[in-house]
Amino acid sequence: MNIIEVKNLVKSFGEFKAVKGINFNVKKGEVFGFLGPNGAGKTTTINMLTGLAAPTSGEITIAGYDGIKHIKKVQRIIGIVPDESNLYDDMSGFDNLVFCASLYGIKKGIREKRAKELLKQFSLDNAGKRTFKAYSKGMKRKLTIAAGIIHNPEILFLDEPTTGIDVESARQIRKMIKNLNDNGTTIFLTTHYIEEAERLCHRIGFIVEGKIIKLSNVHDLLIEARQENIVEFDTDSNGSNLEKLVISNFPGITVKSVTDHSIRISSRNRIEIMPFMKLFDNNGIKINEAKVIRPSLEEVFIKITGIEIDKLHKEKEGKKK
Amino acid sequence: MNKILAFWSILAKDMKNYYLKPPNISWGIIFPVSWTLMFFIRSNSDVDIRGILPGVMALSVLFGTTSMLAVTITFERRSRSFERLLLAPISLNLLMLAKTTGAIIIGIINAFIPVLFASLIIDLPGINWLLTFAGVVLIAVTSAFLGLFIAVSASEVFEAQTFSNFFRFPMMFLCGLFIPIESLPVFIRPLSYALPLTYGADMLKHSFNASGSISPLVSLLVLTGYSIALFTISTNNIKRKWIY
Missing domain, CATH: 3.30.70.1560 (Alpha-L RNA-binding motif)
Incomplete structure (x- = not known):
């Protein structure tokens, strides 16, 4: 069963077409990877799916709702973790989570209980009272993910969740993503770590210059790659x-x-x-x-996009800085 | 219920994170005191406190509210935490009302600080408090929505500050508080009547000294119209520029 259906989705900025009529579906309960070089249209697509950008044309259906007309209904059941940790610097980790829960109408007792649970789950229980600005990059990332799932969303959009953080935090985040998916959350993931995509995703769509040029499950992609x-x-x-x-x-x-x-x-x-x-x-x-x-998924990526992974990583790190 | 909770949470967060910080509280006190002192010096120690109160109140609201809102929204945009609010399942109108309500409340409090100080020095009989409150609320709402309009037009905090002054200083000198509108050159007068503060200040003049020249009802209607227009333009600009 498809939980996300995208048909002929186009996004233009003036003359420039950032997304050129893409079509794809995401199945309920799967981890769907969205891979592509910088400027390929990944974030623009996520923005259109989550309501931060209005499509120029096309159709989006999320959990049966029209994702363009009824975006506020869609936003109730989705969680979003942007590519930058964007919580409130002067608020504590606990207060940040409680505030995010209140945006979804969760009552005081429940949201405080949920915030405590998540802090514990993300190994941040000792840092709950510390202000967000005092957190390390890895801790910030973890709290941002916790904020994204505070309302138990059906679908979680993760934009580059492990970019720019230490190895241990990245490992913990991957484990959390896996656990969330095991518990039934559909994950829409963009990453430039091919190994991460290979390990976490069930299916992957490769987007280059606003077009999806390959969409397949990871197993088939690897079989194809290993023929070389x-x-x-x-x-x-x-x-x-x-x-x-x-x-x-x-x-x-x-x-x-x-x-x-x-x-x-x-x-x-x-x-x-x-x-x-x-x-x-x-x-x-x-x-x-x-x-x-x-041959791994990396070779598939290089073959499809023509971009070396090292170069992609350098570009991403540069962009983050 | 869910919407009320979200509205209240955004308002409470803004009050705690921005408006009730020591610099803002001290600004709310220092600003009216400085204005009063300025009038005192200008009038060679014989200051008509009751006469200057409408002006001090109006400017306290205008200066506090406009820049505070413009700066906080621009700051949240820069840190991308504003995206979090845009992605919440609440309507854009409700979100922007929640964001502006904090500034409106602070603006109203700021307006009554000079009244509090004045009441310690002089008696304040015969004031139409209902009209005073209506005037203060309308100035605060219009100024907050002007701040919102500025915030949507600026992308950096310093831009928001500069842009705020672009609106505030002409308003300060042309709204009839310092120079009566009748004394201004004829070609400038239409500009004075195009400024929302002219109507707010006039409402306060009516309530304090019965010296206003525009009917309070007209002022009320004009300020309500300004508020609706500024809010509508701002939310449309947000849809166009931020939900791009």
Whole structure:
């Protein structure tokens, strides 16, 4: 059963079309991942689904409600965790949660009990009285997620929930997302951590330049990715020179520079390493490392978007700063 | 019930987080005292406290309310906590009423601080308190909605401050508080009658000294019209600019 249905959704800002007629469904109880490079239209889509942006055209249905006309009804059953922690700096963690609950009409006794429960669940019970501005980044993120689920939403929208926080907090947040989903909450997740998407999501939609160019379940995506054999060589030579050298000697093989000194060779057929070693040796290129890459969702992402993950991470971190 | 709870929570949060902070409380006291002192110095120690009260009250409301609301909303927009309110299941009108009510209440309190001080120095007989209260409430509502209008137009806190002054200072000098409107050049007078503070100050002049020149009913209608117009324009601008 679909809990979110999106049909021909378009969002234009003047002449610029940020979202170009996308179609997708999210099934009740699943974790749906929305992946794409910066500026692909992920946040604009989330904003349209949650009521922060008005679509130019198209249809949104959420839990049976018209998501455009009856957005206030939709907002009762959805929780939103934006890409930045946006609670009130001068209020304590506890007061922030209680305030957020009151926006949904939850009565005093219940909202205070729920706030205490969530603080405990998110290991913030000792910091409940501290002001939000005194929290670490990881703690802020956790409290923002707690605020997003204070009213027990049916659907939770998470925009980059683990970006810019420490490893341990990120791990805890992933566990919380998993627990929430196990308890029946539908999750709509955007992330640029492919591994996170691979671990958490049931299905993934890839969006590039405002269009969904691939939508499939993670299992099928991985099977597709694993039909390719990949070998990576790290050498003392320039990556683009290596690329030219390999292409000229092994026509029909796919070669791509990964870093300044390494290239990735991929093929649907089995790759013999020795001919490449010989080629490099004959050209005086020293090989530091040769490794077989087990294709993951990352390869699918690179193939679809044409964007290197490292570059994507750097872009995201830069944007956060 | 749910809506009332959300309204009350937003109002209580704003009062606690912004309006009842020591700088705002001290501003509410210092501002009218400074104005009174200014009139005192100007009039060579013979100040007509009752005569200046309508002006001091009107300016206390205008200055307190407009900038406070403009700054708090712009600040919340910058920190993105305002998004949280926009995403709450309450209507935009109710949300903006909740946001402005705090400023209105503080504006009303600010207006009566000079009255409190004055009552310690002079007797205040023969004042139409109902009309005074109506005038103060209408000035506070109009000023708060003007602050809202400014907040929607500004994207930075300093912009909101500058923009507030752009409206406040002309109003201060052209509303008839310092210079009677009849004494202003003929070509400026229409501008005076276009300013909401002119009508609020006139209502207060009526209630304190029976010296107003516009019918209180007309002032009431004009200020109500201004309030509705400013609120409607602001909420439409929010829909257009913030729910983009």
